[in-house]
Amino acid sequence: MWIDDDQCYQALRTRDVRFDGRFFVAVSSTGVYCRPVCPARLPKRENCRFFASAAAAESEGYRPCLRCRPELAPGDASVDANRRLARQAAEYLDAGAGDGESLAALAERLGVTDRHLRRVFHSEFGVAPVEYVQTRRLLLARRLLRDTGLTITEVALAAGFNSLRRFNTLFRGRYGQPPSAWRRAASGRRTSDGELVFHLSYRPPFDWEALRDFLAARAIPGVEGMERGQYRRTALIRRGGNVHRGWLTVAPGPRNGLTVTLSESLAPVVPEVLVRLRRLFDLDAQPALVAQRLGSLAAARPGLRVPGAFDGFEAAVRAVLGQQITVKAARTLAGRVAASLGEPLDTPFEDLTTTFPEAAVVAAAEAETLGLLGIIRARVKAIQALAAACAEDPMLLSPAADVERTLTELKALPGIGDWTAQYLAMRALSWPDAFPAADLGVLKALGETSAVAVRRRAEAWRPWRAYAVMHLWFGGQENKTP
Incomplete structure (x- = not known):
């Protein structure tokens, strides 16, 4: 994967944001390593060493820069x-x-x-x-x-x-x-209420408005909300036998980043919360590489991201509920599931009242209970089979899972076809080459009637077909998809 050292130095010289997080530069004369966007004076070429990760630089004895703070660099999405x-x-x-x-x-x-x-x-x-x-x-x-404080x-x-x-x-x-x-x-940030505040970086451009609108339309009542451009939600994270519950907010921040605020109750699971938010907002995307492959398709919205999932199981239930019904109807049903099987949570926000139920809870629920929420029998069967699979294997719908194996396992479940599996590969697995070829919005945007024809045309967009789907949806068809 290594980038040519001369290219790295040129990126450092120009402070090229496209390379932020893709490599780190260590300066032998100072013993410090930096991000390529560091505002410090440009070091001499002969004093520079380039590393693929912060860990590699530190293993050679270099210290992180206090100005550009390598720990804030965005990650690197990959498809190889x-x-x-x-x-x-x-x-x-x-x-x-x-x-x-x-x-x-x-x-x-x-x-x-x-x-x-x-x-x-x-x-x-x-x-x-x-x-x-x-x-x-x-x-x-x-x-x-x-x-933090x-x-x-x-x-x-x-x-x-x-x-x-x-x-x-x-x-x-x-x-x-x-x-x-x-x-x-340092000047630790902890509000008077004990809240924790963080900055999450990304590589510009970043189409916050499109991502905001996508998430707002699909926000599960009681669990998620969008108010004045600020995304907020409840969270339940199980770690080492302990369950941590709380709330968080995300809003545009300074310096090519988002500002994240967490309730004090989530302090023990900060690493996982931040990783999940990076996935949800696709902060490790490489817009320049995507635009290069998609060409004119990405010209109108070069900063469009593929929304991930804060919780894979939650996203999967939402996707199954959305089969063959409108976004609004699926959102209503998901809210009923949360209100019926989730746990109440006190938050500072009127619209955040509960955490979404864990897979084991949904799997153990009476089918009649779900049916009374307005969910048809076939969907109840699909959701409970999915819940049982996720309860048995918590990594099933995680980006750390093997994509092909997960797709096979998903499609073996009742009510999960290729469309749903590919949609979950986009969102829950954060797979940048996922492609629901039979999606009605994609078919209409491309003027095709056959998934086979769509797949043939989409070959030119590999390995970023999930981004192509988002651009096709935002061409006027996004509200036809769950």
């Missing part, structure tokens, strides 16, 4: 098989979902040998998974110390360290000072 495998593993590790799990167990979960996983991971990030995890935790800790103990736990002593030792060893010294030099 080996790169995607490495990114799947990284996303799983970033979210902290694999805390305490061996690499062999993670490899088995991803359907490969641990040796192969180590090899492709090192090829992608320049370090072994254990080094990657340690660096990501330390960078998150720096971020929490600087950007969490105590040092809370920071250590939220960043994934089970021992405060080990956290202090690793932090001091890596950065030459204890966490307390970094905290004193």
Whole structure:
């Protein structure tokens, strides 16, 4: 995947935002590594070394820049098989979902040998998974110390360290000072109500209005809402046998980013919340590469993103409910499911009242209970089969899952055809090449009547066909899809 070093230096010279997060530059004369958009004075070419990840730079002894803050860089969406495998593993590790799990167990979960996983991971990030995890935790800790008012103990736990002593030792060893010294030099942000505020970066252009409208039209009553351009929702995250519930808001922010506010109750699961929000808003997209492939199709809205899912199971239920009915009707039914089977939650917002039910709860519900909500029998059967599958395998609808295997498993369930499976690959799996060829909006936008003909035309858009779908929908057909 490596970009030519001369190209990297040119991107650094021009502070090219297209390369932000795709590489990091370390400066031998200062011992510091930066993002390519760093506002600091341009270093001499002979003093620069380029790394594929922050972890690789830190493994060579470089410290993160205090001005551009490498921990805020956007990620890198990928479609190549080996790169995607490495990114799947990284996303799983970033979210902290694999805390305490061996690499062999993670490899088995991803359907490969641990040796192969180590090899492709090192090829992608320049370090072994254990080094990657340690660096990501330390960078998150720096971020929490600087950007929140969490105590040092809370920071250590939220960043994934089970021992405060080990956290202090690793932090001091890596950065030459204890966490307390970094905290004193920073201005932590914690509102009077204990809320936590974060900045999530993206590569411009970013079509916030289109994404806002898409999510607003599909917001599940009681669970999600959009008010004055601010997206907000409730959240339920299970971690290590514990359930964490709370609320969050997202709005446009400064410096090519979004401003995220979390309730204090979500502090223990900050890493997973931020990873989920990056997926939901497709913040790791590479607009320049997408536009290059899609050509004139993307010209009108070059910053259009593919909305992901904050929770894969929630998105899947919403998709099944939306089969052959309007967006508004599906939204109403999803709200009834949340109100009937979800748990009430106190929030500062009148429209946020409950968390969406977990898969196990929906699977265990009486079919009659769902039927009384206005859901037809075939949909009830499909939703409960899907819920049982997700309860058995929580990674089934996660971007860390194998795409082809997941598509096969989904289509083996009752009521899940190719259209629904591909739609979920777009949103729940964040697969940039997903393509629901039989979608009515796509067919109409292309003036075709056959899914076979649509697939043939879409070959030119690989590996970004999911973005092509969004552009076709926003050509006037988006409200025909769930």
